Amino acid sequence: MNIAKEIDSWAQSPAVPFSIKFSDADIQLTQKLRHLAGKRLTCLALWQSRAVIAKFFYGVRAQQHAAKESVVLKALIKKGIRTPTLLCVYEQADCTVLLIEYIEDATSLADWLKRGPDQSAFEKVILETTALMFECHRAFFEIRDPHLDNFLTSKGNVYIIDAGDITQLSQPLNKENSLQNIALLYAQLPVTHDVIAYQSLKKVMLDEGFVDVPNEKEWQQSLIRQRRWRQKKFIDKKVFRDCTAYHCEQSSSRFLVAKREFFTDEVAQALKNPDALIEQGTLLKDGNTATVARVDIAGETYVLKRYNIKKRMRSFIRGFMWSRAAVSWRNGLLLEMLGIPTAQSYVMIEERYGALRRRSYLLLEFISAPTAWDVFEDKQFNEQDRSDWAKKIFELFMLLKRNQISHGDLKAQNILCSKQGAFFIDLDGLQSGLPYKKFLQRYKKDVQRFEVSWGEFGGLPKLFKKNATQVAKNSKGLEETLKS
Numbered sequence: 001m002n003i004a005k006e007i008d009s010w011a012q013s014p015a016v017p018f019s020i021k022f023s024d025a026d027i028q029l030t031q032k033l034r035h036l037a038g039k040r041l042t043c044l045a046l047w048q049s050r051a052v053i054a055k056f057f058y059g060v061r062a063q064q065h066a067a068k069e070s071v072v073l074k075a076l077i078k079k080g081i082r083t084p085t086l087l088c089v090y091e092q093a094d095c096t097v098l099l100i101e102y103i104e105d106a107t108s109l110a111d112w113l114k115r116g117p118d119q120s121a122f123e124k125v126i127l128e129t130t131a132l133m134f135e136c137h138r139a140f141f142e143i144r145d146p147h148l149d150n151f152l153t154s155k156g157n158v159y160i161i162d163a164g165d166i167t168q169l170s171q172p173l174n175k176e177n178s179l180q181n182i183a184l185l186y187a188q189l190p191v192t193h194d195v196i197a198y199q200s201l202k203k204v205m206l207d208e209g210f211v212d213v214p215n216e217k218e219w220q221q222s223l224i225r226q227r228r229w230r231q232k233k234f235i236d237k238k239v240f241r242d243c244t245a246y247h248c249e250q251s252s253s254r255f256l257v258a259k260r261e262f263f264t265d266e267v268a269q270a271l272k273n274p275d276a277l278i279e280q281g282t283l284l285k286d287g288n289t290a291t292v293a294r295v296d297i298a299g300e301t302y303v304l305k306r307y308n309i310k311k312r313m314r315s316f317i318r319g320f321m322w323s324r325a326a327v328s329w330r331n332g333l334l335l336e337m338l339g340i341p342t343a344q345s346y347v348m349i350e351e352r353y354g355a356l357r358r359r360s361y362l363l364l365e366f367i368s369a370p371t372a373w374d375v376f377e378d379k380q381f382n383e384q385d386r387s388d389w390a391k392k393i394f395e396l397f398m399l400l401k402r403n404q405i406s407h408g409d410l411k412a413q414n415i416l417c418s419k420q421g422a423f424f425i426d427l428d429g430l431q432s433g434l435p436y437k438k439f440l441q442r443y444k445k446d447v448q449r450f451e452v453s454w455g456e457f458g459g460l461p462k463l464f465k466k467n468a469t470q471v472a473k474n475s476k477g478l479e480e481t482l483k484s
Contacts, residue, residue: 068163128157187226271297307324341396347362411453
């Protein structure tokens with residue numbers, strides 16, 4: 001029996017547990033965790049009547065990868081670094097398996113953050129994680145890929161896993177490289193947590209005896225650099241192609257990309273004719289450049305936006321450019337990755353005529369909420385409501401400035417004020433990755449656009465300027481969010 005092929009086959013459809021005889025061990029695979037076809041499988045398993053993590057290595061250089069992970073795991077444990085124990089290693093001709101301690105009730109930092117921990121819980125865990133990373137660096141270990149799935153939290157403790165991404169050094173990591181390594185991890189945290197995370201870093205560094213702690217502005221620039229690297233790696237490269245996260249379909253007349261976990265058979269069937277879906281829905285906007293409707297798919301409500309092309313010559317020119325839906329799709333996923341509040345993007349469709357792009361569509365989360373304009377125009381909102389929303393909206397502006405992102409069309413109608421907070425919408429003008437001076441120019445235009453959108457109010461309401469000053473005071477040394 002070719003165990004590697006059997007493992008790959010099970011990983012493709014792991015609904016039913018799979019038992020194998022491996023060397024002199026009986027192992028029952030119960031739940032797939034990570035799978036790289038032809039190379040590696042990490043899964044939950046039963047071994048000697050106990051739950052374990054089984055990591056199978058096969059394919060090219062499998063033995064070297066398994067040996068390296070085994071050696072580093074043992075070294076981490078010897079140095080007292082908090083990591084699950086290596087229980088046993090089994091080898092066969094075409095495959096090696098590492099059996100590792102399974103920590104009950106543990107969850108990855110990525111999944112833990114999705115649950116929305118409160119500030120106190122976040123501070124405790126990020127302090128533990130940062131201290132653990134410094135401990136690794138002192139003990140001659142560099143975490144080459146410190147992503148959130150490589151840390152587990154359980155009962156207040158944080159563990160590092162996936163020793164294959166950890167390199168043993170001949171000396172401790174110096175301060176500069178240590179901070180860069182930590183910035184790689186911090187850059188994956190939602191930007192709404194940046195201030196709290198920085199305070200945690202500062203506390204740990206002072207406890208560790210560091211005298212020269214980076215100031216908040218320097219640290220924010222480090223995060224921007226790392227986030228731009230992640231943008232190039234994940235957003236710019238992967239959101240328009242078929243991969244683990246996204247489903248892609250392409251023909252001479254149509255291009256579609258969708259979040260894979262969202263794109264069910266019912267969604268696919270409904271979007272075969274997006275125009276019919278718009279006609280059956282409730283029209284929210286019917287303009288020359290865009291048509292927007294609230295639509296129902298499989299009992300759930302969404303927003304479907306069609307980007308229209310007004311003139312034949314315009315159609316020809318835009319046919320060679322990214323469609324507005326494609327730009328909005330990319331920008332929406334970027335804000336989602338950064339943790340900046342926006343309506344989630346689910347599916348993007350382009351009509352095509354050979355190489356020419358024509359009309360395009362974007363399926364979005366439906367957020368039932370008034371716009372910033374409505375909050376200040378509608379008499380149902382009192383002065384306290386407006387004061388509260390002014391602060392929340394300025395905090396939203398601050399997230400853009402902290403990450404050097406320009407919205408491009410920041411009128412009052414492009415901010416939604418929901419019970420969960422303020423959200424940006426209409427992202428086809430958004431720009432990231434700009435040089436700082438260029439960003440400031442565009443950001444100034446964002447502020448001006450926001451001011452003039454108030455029309456009859458005669459400019460930006462006083463409450464916004466008042467809260468701009470308050471937010472600036474709370475930014476702990478960063479530049480003012482907005483200039484009056």
